[in-house]
Amino acid sequence: MKFSFFTGLVSRPRPGRVNWPVSPARFDQTAAEQALERFLHLFDLADRLGFDWLATPEHHALPFLVGDPLLIAAMLSRRGYRARIALLGLLVGGRDPALLAENVAAVDQLTGGNAVYGLFRGFANEQITFDVAPEDFRERQEEAVALLLRAWEEPEPFAWQGRHFARRSVSSWPRPVQNMSKAVLVTANSPDSARFAARRGLSVGIGHKTVEAAARLAALYREEAARAGWSPTPENILYHADVYVAAPGVDAWAEAERLGLGRLPNSLDGETPGRRRIRRALGETEPDAGRAVDRVMRFCGDPEAVTAQIAQARDQIGFGVLNGVFRAPGPAYEACVSSMTLFAEQVIPRLRESSGEA
């Protein structure tokens, strides 16, 4: 089992109305400098603590100091990390895939192939960012994935005439170091995307889903893969979830809520036609009930409790990579350091032991 440390390079905005897009007027230079310093400290620490991957996302029109993980990966490639740098993920539906193929390959060169790349779709607001109709976004992502994989493999220049992208000449330089079909994962946050990944023989990431919903998606992925003639292993499935570990005797849930962690809504909530359709396909008729913090914070407690929660989720979903989201907004920074340290020192060894890896 692999453990990924995930956090974003968020620059805490000045106080203001909570909305999207976040107004650039709320940018704070002092907070930006602190954010970069802390981000690098967290990644250095995560590497020393023995996390297998160091992961960061792509987001736009949100208070990120660096919203493009390619820049972060290019920078981090100089820091001599043992862990792999994970770009989770690149929002391929909104980018020019031919240009993205070059950039990813350049990063793969800079990291010496020590990186993984999530070819994802992003949040619903990302469709507005890129001015893409929601109905087109999945199709665009799938076409972009196909173009990317071809650009990395074709020895000669080729033309691409797709439904969403057209290029009369694609000749992608440099070449990536890795076999990219093994270095990428795609989203499986809906039945359609799980089927797409299975048909293409690609690894998947499932994120911001309850354990039950993720388990159904993973089962569907395995069924479709079997139909396509291959069998995914646990390492083909990444589960993305918020983690907060507190010392024994501390009420971790209350602490997480007090620190403002885990307030993102469940991605199956909401009454849009798309979300209702996904819930129906997964056999869920109602959005999740419960406290806001429950919805995104999956693994919360002392080391023993978190170990048990993750082990149970692993058995239900069958994932082999846990992408643990450790949020570190301003006041929660010290708590994040403590949480990730407890996780690395007390949760990871127990989980490795329980899966026979110790």
Next chain:
Amino acid sequence: MRFAYFSGTMYRRAVLGAEWPHPPETHSHETAQTVRARLERQARVADAAGFDWIALSELHARAFLSPNPIVMAANIAEWGLKAGVMLPILQVAGRDLAGLAEDLGALGHLLKGKLRFGLCSGQPSDAIVWGLSRADAEERVIEAAHFLARAWSEPRPFAWSGRHFERRQVAVWPQPYPGVSARPFICAVSVAEAEAAGRGGFGLGIEQIPLEAAERLADAYREAAEAAGRRTSPEDVYYLCETHVARDDAEAAAHLERYRLGILGNPLAGQTRRMRALRAALESDDAEDFNLLRFHGGPEAVAEGLQGAARRIGFGLVVSIFQGLRVPAEINEQSIHLFGSQVIPALAKASGRTGDAAS
């Protein structure tokens, strides 16, 4: 006057033919590693020699290790150099401008403000990459410059509906690092672009064209700026040129002959209607190819050559391309070192500055 060392991240010329696009199968990881190590070593020589910036190129479907200089610049941010990074010829043709504004903003923070950048329409081959006409590619440069200036100054989200770019909602994070100019250079290849740069309050980039034509381009820029009520200074204009410095003129001549330095070319050459119109606009009859390695010799000769060109064109920034792809590494490193230790101080002295020319 200030100076940038131009470092193309080109792979290895020897294995490539004249064909374009370069086929990816000619790539080898071992060679790529060697080339990248050499590029870094030479950038460090330039940094120690007193250059203000390491400049990076952008070219696509060509044998480059980092076709997108923004990615490479993020890597350079961790090299611990005194010099900053200059991206004089960023292509905007196929780019998402909001993404470009975000990336440049982020890069400014990673480089602690040591960032300059310019926009260009790219080589003719790049127009094929993006599937654009040259005229459209040039128009996009102007629109992109205005977009960036606005994206970095608007306090609230805004919509953009231009001729070439549309976004119903733009909210760029982060805002630029203090001191990073939101007004890019426009690397002009036409009078219209130079005038638009002047009117818009942007900088002007001039690349390789004959001196007479460069002079007229710069004049057009300054006249347009003045008409718009804007003041310009030499530091608003960069000149990108090929250089080679040896210990003396005789050694430089020997290098030229032995390594066949210089490329014959002329960005104004060609008998298309557009190029004839461009030459007419610049009052340049010069349609012949010439040696693009214009400034070569001992330090004194190179300093004199650059000083003369600066007097005519009025540039205050030199973006210097060295001959690292053609001469052995030690000769190129000597050239970079001599430029920094002798040419830069000579030019600083001539322009009335004392002390560190690159400060």
